[in-house]
Amino acid sequence: MQSKQTTDKRHVTLYLEANPNPNSLKFVANYMLLPEGATFDFADKEAAHISPLAQELLEHPHVERVFYMSNFVTVTKSADVEWIEIQAQIKAQIQQYLESGRALITKQPDAAALGNAPQTDTETKIVNILDEYVRPAVESDGGAIQFHSFEGGVVKVLLQGSCSGCPSSTITLKAGIENLLKRMVPEVQSVEAQGV
Numbered sequence: 269m270q271s272k273q274t275t276d277k278r279h280v281t282l283y284l285e286a287n288p289n290p291n292s293l294k295f296v297a298n299y300m301l302l303p304e305g306a307t308f309d310f311a312d313k314e315a316a317h318i319s320p321l322a323q324e325l326l327e328h329p330h331v332e333r334v335f336y337m338s339n340f341v342t343v344t345k346s347a348d349v350e351w352i353e354i355q356a357q358i359k360a361q362i363q364q365y366l367e368s369g370r371a372l373i374t375k376q377p378d379a380a381a382l383g384n385a386p387q388t389d390t391e392t393k394i395v396n397i398l399d400e401y402v403r404p405a406v407e408s409d410g411g412a413i414q415f416h417s418f419e420g421g422v423v424k425v426l427l428q429g430s431c432s433g434c435p436s437s438t439i440t441l442k443a444g445i446e447n448l449l450k451r452m453v454p455e456v457q458s459v460e461a462q463g464v
Contacts, residue, residue, distance in 0.1 A: 280366040282359055287409040289344070291332075293351055294410035295362050296340045301372055307412045308336040308373060309428035318375050321365045328361075330354055335411065335428055336372060342410035390455050391418050397452055398425070402445055413445075421457030423449060 278299075285294040302308070308319060311333050316322035322334040325343060333344035341362055345354065386392040395415045406413045406427075416424040425445070446459040 277367055277369055280363050282363050282366075284355065284359065285340075285410065287342075287411075289410075291347055292342050292344045292410055293355060293358075294340050294342050295359060297366060298339075300339050301341070301366075302336055302338060304338070306337070307414070307428055309412070310334045319373055320370065321362065321372060324361065324365065325358065328354070328358065331358070337407065337412055340410065386415065388418075390453060391415070393453050394418055394423055394449060394456070397449060398445075401448060416462045418456075421455060423456055423459045424462045425459060427461045 281298040282295050285296055287294055308322075310316040310319060310322040310326065313323055313326045316326055316334065319334075319336070321341075322336075325331050325334050330346045330349045331343055332346055333342075335342040335344075343358055343362075345351065386395045398413060398415060402413055412428040414426040414428065416426050418424070442459070446456075449456040449459060
């Protein structure tokens with residue numbers, strides 16, 4: 269007679285999506301990995317101390333950054349290797365981890381890592397514009413944008429995931445986001461990225 273075993277294993281399907289950053293690749297799962305609006309960006313193993321999967325991925329000699337959001341993991345590689353050489357190995361590693369049922373995040377991040385809440389009406393207006401017009405496009409490219417601060421006419425934002433270090437992020441920031449905010453919020457004079 270066989271005993272019934274319970275397991276937290278789940279069937280995981282991953283598909284890959286390219287994005288404007290040639291060094292980043294989006295690994296999209298068939299279920300939500302994180303609650304709506306939650307993001308985690310790990311630029312090194314030290315930052316990844318709250319995520320065993322990110323730590324494992326950052327052990328790979330060509331992985332430079334790992335980003336989680338909604339139903340995807342974005343991995344950024346070094347420029348000295350082509351995706352075709354490493355994508356199957358990274359996909360298998362992510363899939364095995366997710367199928368194991370282990371937690372993606374093992375403890376709460378520091379409050380400083382969560383971004384800043386708007387304090388004024390102008391900041392609230394800026395955050396609402398970023399959420400409505402900018403965030404969906406950035407997320408579809410495997411990244412995220414977070415409001416950091418607004419002072420002296422300068423909006424500072426955090427670019428995460430594939431947006432961090434992307435060759436086209438400066439153009440997007442200046443030609444897209446800055447123009448949009450200047451047009452919709454007269455107090456805005458420029459937009460700058462923090463921590464890129």
